[in-house]
Amino acid sequence: MKAVVIFESRTGNTQRAAEMIGGELRRAGYEVAVRPVHGLKLTEIAEADLLAVGTWVDGLVLFGHRPGGTAKLMTLPSLHHKQVAPFATYKWYPGNCIDQIADLLAYKGAEVIHRQAFNKAQLDELVPEFVDRVLAAVGAPEMSKAAT
Numbered sequence: 001m002k003a004v005v006i007f008e009s010r011t012g013n014t015q016r017a018a019e020m021i022g023g024e025l026r027r028a029g030y031e032v033a034v035r036p037v038h039g040l041k042l043t044e045i046a047e048a049d050l051l052a053v054g055t056w057v058d059g060l061v062l063f064g065h066r067p068g069g070t071a072k073l074m075t076l077p078s079l080h081h082k083q084v085a086p087f088a089t090y091k092w093y094p095g096n097c098i099d100q101i102a103d104l105l106a107y108k109g110a111e112v113i114h115r116q117a118f119n120k121a122q123l124d125e126l127v128p129e130f131v132d133r134v135l136a137a138v139g140a141p142e143m144s145k146a147a148t
Helices: 013-027 042-047 097-107 120-137
Strands: 002-007 031-036 050-058 083-090 116-119
Touching: 002 013, 002 042, 013 031, 013 050, 013 083, 013 120, 050 097, 083 097, 083 120, 097 116, 116 120
Parallel strands: 002 031, 002 050, 050 083, 083 116
Antiparallel strands: none
16 A cells, blocks of 8 residues: 655644654555655655645634645645545644645545644644544554554
């Protein structure tokens, strides 16, 4: 099974989350490529069984939240027939950003299988949970249950 974790990162938090997701998927047996949006290889997307796509939450502390880097996310190719799990990183409050990212990916044709926003301070705890839920959505055994 092949997976590509695609990210757009401004301060490095989303890149760190992407690399952690890639590591969890490797432990689950996936062949994984972790790429920034501008470094994508279209053949990797075409051959992937699973995609995770992430960006950061932009906006003011309590309002005006929107996904960062959406112009670059819009450059993604068609995602028809691709199972995609969007994610976002935030510091204070994510608002409905993860739904906006999911909608953007669905517009590109993706089958959104799970979505989650991660507080940057809780990546170690939340990323494995996210990957477990993504694996469950694609019918693979969950990592935390497989390890016990």
